[in-house]
Amino acid sequence: MRLEDAIAILESCGFEGVGRVSYAGITVHHSWHPRLCVEVCATQAREPGPVLLKAQMHYFMKCIQDGQEILGRDLEPFIKACEATFPELHLQFSVHRDLPEEAIARRLRDLSPRGVLGASEMEGARKDLDSTRRAIDEQRQAAESCERAVRHVSGSGLAQSYLRARPGRMRQKAKELEAEARSLEGSISTTLKYIKAYRKDGRGAAAVFCAASNLHVVRDSQGFLKALKAVVKEVTDADKFIVRAKLGGGLRVFVEVLRHPALAYAVEFAGGLPNLRQLSAAGPEFKPVLDAAVETTMVTPCRDVVVDGATKDERKSLGPRFLKSVVRRLDQTSAAPTAPQPGPLVMPAFLGKHVGTEERFHFGLENLGHFAIVGPTGCGKTFTARVLVEEAARNGIAVIVIDPRDQWAGMALPEDRKAILGRYGDFGMEPGQATGYPIAYYAPGDSVGLALPKDLSHLAKAQGISVVSVQSLDDRKAGVLFRDILQAAFDVCCARGESEVPCLWFLVEEFHAFLPQKVADMAKAEAGRAVALFDTLRREGRKFGLFTGFIATSFRDAGGALASVSRLNTNTLIAFRTHDRDLQYISSFIDPKRIGQLGQHEAFLCSPQGNHRFVTRPPYSKVSHLPDGVRTTLFGRHAPSCGDLTEDELMVLNAVREHHATTGEYPNVAGVMRAAGLRGKGKLESLIRTLEEKGHVKTQKLTGRRGSPRIVIPVTRTGDRATTRPDEMDETPDAMRTQR
DSSP, X not given: OOHHHHHHHHHHTTOEEEEEEEETTEEEEEEEXXXXXXXEEEEESSSXXXXXXXXXXXXXXXXXXXXXXXXXXXXXXXXXHHHHHOSSEEEEEEEEOSOOHHHHHHHHHHHOOTTOOOHHHHHHHHHHHHHHHHHHHHHHHHHHHHHHHHTTOOSOSHHHHHHHHHHHHHHHHHHHXXXXXXXXXXXXXXXXXXXXHHHHHEEEEEEEXXXXXXXXXXXXXXXXXXXXXHHHHHHHHHIIIIIIIIIIIIIOOOEEEOOOHHHHHHHHXXXXXXXXXXXXXXOGGGHXXXXXXXXXXXXXXXXXXXXXXXXXXXOOOHHHHHHHHHHHHHTOOSXXXXXOOOOOOSSEEEEEEETTTOOEEEEEGGGTOSEEEEOOTTSSHHHHHHHHHHHHHHTTOEEEEEESXXXXXXXXXXXXXXXXXXXXXXXXXXXXXXOOOOEEEEETTTTEESOOOSSTHHHHHSOSEEEEEOTTXXXXXXXXXHHHHHHHHHHHHHHHOXXXXXXXEEEESSGGGGSTTTSOGGGHHHHHHHHHHHHHHHHHSGGGTEEEEEEESOGGGGOHHHHHHHHHTOSEEEEESOOGGGHHHHTTTSOHHHHTTOOTTEEEEEETTEEEEEEEOOOSBOOSOOOHHHHHHHHOBOHHHHTTOOHHHHHHHHHHHHXXXXXXXXXXXXXXXXXXXXXXXXXXXXXXXXXXXXXXXXXXXXXXXXXXXXXXXXXXXXXXXXXXXXGGGOOSTTTTOBOO
């Protein structure tokens, strides 16, 4: 077969010749299909003779889409996905500094900061400013001329009144123009500050990859046409079902097809994307190439962009992060993997037993990070989450649980069901170890438990376990409360400063219940804001010791954009045997084939410290939905008894109840003062006295203790009868434990 015959077939199918290389008897002809953006390479070593045929499509990554910035933090899942997906992949990464204004304008367009002008608006704003200044001068001169003329006007007629008022109107118009000029000056000044900051600290990064078809050997014209259709179908199917569905729909790695063949050649054969600053200086003839290169480039700062003393864009360091991810993959040997050697655990947690060895499985909670527990209904997700929270409490980590189905109230009770207690022996546990945990329980929808404080930061500041049941709230109220508690937790942790160990966990049971796709129409906006904030916490909370976890039946339940973003920011995955549709999501953590080998109640814990196949131990506390009567007996009701309280009285009452619920002890007066954040012992004494008169608390002096401290005991209301809890009637020293 002659190569010219192959070229004629390509042209008849809509391909255009864009390049030809001949050397040492080998000729490579490159063709481009403008509509499909598919490149075809036909290679021949001697003529006539067989032709090698291959098709490929080029893509570039984007860091922002629909207001979400994805690639600024974690490129490792993308590298893994590409490695596992494509039989042949060409990956090129270019980094440029000294960015031209066109590239900076692209970043500003994506971020859309307030008061910043776009590239097309800047020149118009300067012209508007010049014309406004001229108009101001004209108005002032006209007002002065009019004032001189008015001095010679006499009489009190209508015309004379109009002339006397005219200078004032002119000066008012001048003031309005001055305000407009100041606004334009401010926008131009702010834009120039951004441009200056990005010129200093901005970097351009282009990640371009090429997905190629299999290589076909063709010996005649008929076979060439058949092979051409086959290779084009390969790459277009890969575009639809792999690049769009897996990268875009699953990993939420945003990519676009490279539509300029010149850039594709520059990437393949010229060592990477052309330098943007040099392209900008090349002249207007190369403006189309510059525009295409700018669209392909991700502009991010290597240091925080600070404008007027505020950080407007956090550093991303895409180049070093990408290189680190690639080197990490290349550095892995083909030898059989060995289990990582465990070091000393700072926060050891007994989670269950290893499958196969039957040894106890201990994991360091300091290594857990942001986590997700995924598996079908009934596999043991909530049991596993309960075990994690029990171990977190034992290690001094505060936990907030958002519970849409009221499955966590039972944590206050010890496990007492024979079927579950019977499994204790399999894990070296004794039935006598079953115990309930002191929890601060809030159920605002049905008034059971503690009253939610108006300042939700008290939840994040409290030690121990706080359970917020939103079962009785409608979708909108639940979404608002979810978002507000998230924000309060984030604010508290940021105020504390950075932490190397976990300080607070934020766990969401049945995460899909809060997604915009799952709630009523009236609640979709609030759900969207709550989900976006949850994603922010997963990206930003780690350095402040704030870690999040969610429980879902499927990664797809984690919904659209958030599912992948949350997955990308998941440090530890606990995966049970799950749906086939989830295997592509799990592939970046573990070989999906291993998930299919899991037995009943078995799971893989996948973390940077290694993958562990284990069976979860039974919890010490009861995992069960409690009837309303049991909940009321355990936690009491707050709404009927609190309507007559002032805000300060309610704050003190909640401080007393929270302290007792989380520690099992009654606070003394000094402890109440600290918990409520009040100053002035006299005011606190007055509030406690009022609460005692209204029947909300009792006070008692412990005469047998040093200093005879006075403790404050909360009174629980059940129906119309005010009582203390059973342990409150015990006068023994153990029952009257007090905060020292």
